[in-house]
Amino acid sequence: MKRVDEIVKKLSDAGLKITPQRIAVMQSLVEAKTHPTAEETYRRVSQSIPGLSPTTVYNVLDAFVRNGIVNKVKTDAGAMRYDPVTDNHHHLYCESSDRMEDFHDPELDRLLEEYFQNKKIHGFRLKDVKLQIVGEFENSKK
Amino acid sequence: MKRVDEIVKKLSDAGLKITPQRIAVMQSLVEAKTHPTAEETYRRVSQSIPGLSPTTVYNVLDAFVRNGIVNKVKTDAGAMRYDPVTDNHHHLYCESSDRMEDFHDPELDRLLEEYFQNKKIHGFRLKDVKLQIVGEFENSKK
DNA sequence: TTTTAAATTGTACAAATTACAATTTAAAAA
DNA sequence: TTTTTAAATTGTAATTTGTACAATTTAAAA
Numbered sequence: 399m400k401r402v403d404e405i406v407k408k409l410s411d412a413g414l415k416i417t418p419q420r421i422a423v424m425q426s427l428v429e430a431k432t433h434p435t436a437e438e439t440y441r442r443v444s445q446s447i448p449g450l451s452p453t454t455v456y457n458v459l460d461a462f463v464r465n466g467i468v469n470k471v472k473t474d475a476g477a478m479r480y481d482p483v484t485d486n487h488h489h490l491y492c493e494s495s496d497r498m499e500d501f502h503d504p505e506l507d508r509l510l511e512e513y514f515q516n517k518k519i520h521g522f523r524l525k526d527v528k529l530q531i532v533g534e535f536e537n538s539k540k
Numbered sequence: 541m542k543r544v545d546e547i548v549k550k551l552s553d554a555g556l557k558i559t560p561q562r563i564a565v566m567q568s569l570v571e572a573k574t575h576p577t578a579e580e581t582y583r584r585v586s587q588s589i590p591g592l593s594p595t596t597v598y599n600v601l602d603a604f605v606r607n608g609i610v611n612k613v614k615t616d617a618g619a620m621r622y623d624p625v626t627d628n629h630h631h632l633y634c635e636s637s638d639r640m641e642d643f644h645d646p647e648l649d650r651l652l653e654e655y656f657q658n659k660k661i662h663g664f665r666l667k668d669v670k671l672q673i674v675g676e677f678e679n680s681k682k
Numbered sequence: 683t684t685t686t687a688a689a690t691t692g693t694a695c696a697a698a699t700t701a702c703a704a705t706t707t708a709a710a711a712a
Numbered sequence: 713t714t715t716t717t718a719a720a721t722t723g724t725a726a727t728t729t730g731t732a733c734a735a736t737t738t739a740a741a742a
Contacts, residue, residue, distance in 0.1 A: 415708055417720065437698075451722045456699065458720090472614040476730095477698060490664055501661070509655060513648065522632055524675040533666040557739055559689065579729080593691045598730065600689090618699090619729060 435477040488529035577619040630671035
C-alpha cells in the first residue's frame with residue numbers, strides 16, 4: 399500500500415502523530431480532487447471509520463492547515479474548503495456550481511513574480527499572490 | 541450634504557427604493573474603507589438608527605449585492621465582507637490581522653488581460669480574474 | 683391623499699464551526 | 713515489552729453567521 403505509506407510520511411514529516419483518522423482524512427482529501435468541505439470529508443471518511451466525530455474532522459483539518467500540509471480555500475458560497483495540494487497554484491472557480499479546480503501555470507507565476515518584484519506596495523510586505531479565475535466550466539456536471 | 545445625495549443617486553440608479561436604513565448602510569460602507577462584515581456594519585449603523593434589526597442589514601447588503609453596487613468578498617477568516625467599490629480591482633490581505641484593502645493597478649490589469657487572451661483553459665469559459673495579494677500591513681497593530 | 687408593492691422588523695431556525703471535559707491512544711521513556 | 717504522558721478523539725453544548733417567514737411599516741407611484 400504505497401499510498402498509505404506516502405501519507406504516513408507526509409504526516410510524520412509535518413511532525414504530526416499518526417492516527418487512523420488523520421490518515422483517512424488525508425487520503426480522502428487527496429483522492430477527491432474537488433477541494434471538499436469539512437462536512438463532505440466527514441461523510442466520506444465516516445464510511446471507513448464509523449463513529450468518527452465531526453469535531454475530529456475539524457480538528458484534523460485544522461492541524462493539517464497549521465502544519466502547512468493542507469490549504470484552506472474560501473469561495474463565495476457556504477463552507478470552507480480544503481486543498482491538499484500545497485505547491486504554488488491558483489484556482490478556477492465557477493460561481494453557479496460552486497465548483498473549484500486547481501490551475502497550475504509556471505509561466506503565469508513567472509510573469510507575476512517579475513511584475514511584483516519591481517512593484518512596491520506602500521506599507522505592505524508582500525508574501526504571496528493568488529489568482530481566483532472566475533468563469534464557467536463547460537461540462538458543469540458537478 | 542453632497543455625500544447623501546450621491547448615495548441616494550447611487551441607490552436610485554440601481555433601481556432601489558430609498559430608505560434611511562439603506563442610506564445609512566451605504567454611507568457606513570463607503571466611510572469604512574475596510575470592507576466591513578455585516579455584523580460590524582450593524583454595530584456602526586445602529587448608532588444612527590437605534591432599533592435597527594440585524595436582519596435588515598443582511599437584507600440591505602444582499603439587495604446591494606444583487607443590484608451590483610456592492611461586492612461580497614470572502615477572506616480566510618470568519619465572515620463575509622462587503623466592498624462598495626465595484627470597479628475592477630484586487631485585494632491586499634493580511635492573514636494575521638484579517639485586514640483587507642483595495643488594490644487598483646491598471647497596468648497589472650492590462651498585463652493579465654493580455655496574458656489570458658492568448659491562454660485557453662480547456663473546458664473553462666473565463667469571465668474574470670481576481671488577485672488576492674497576501675502579506676503583512678506594516679503598521680498593523682494586530 | 684390613497685394605494686400597494688416593497689422594506690423592515692422580530693422571532694425562530696439552520697448551517698458551519700468552536701469550546702470543553704472525559705476518554706482513549708500514539709509513541710517516547712523506562 | 714510495559715509504562716507513562718502528552719496529545720488526539722469524542723460527544724455535548726454553545727457560538728457565530730446567516731436565512732425563512734409572518735406581521736408591520738413605509739416609500740413612492742397613482
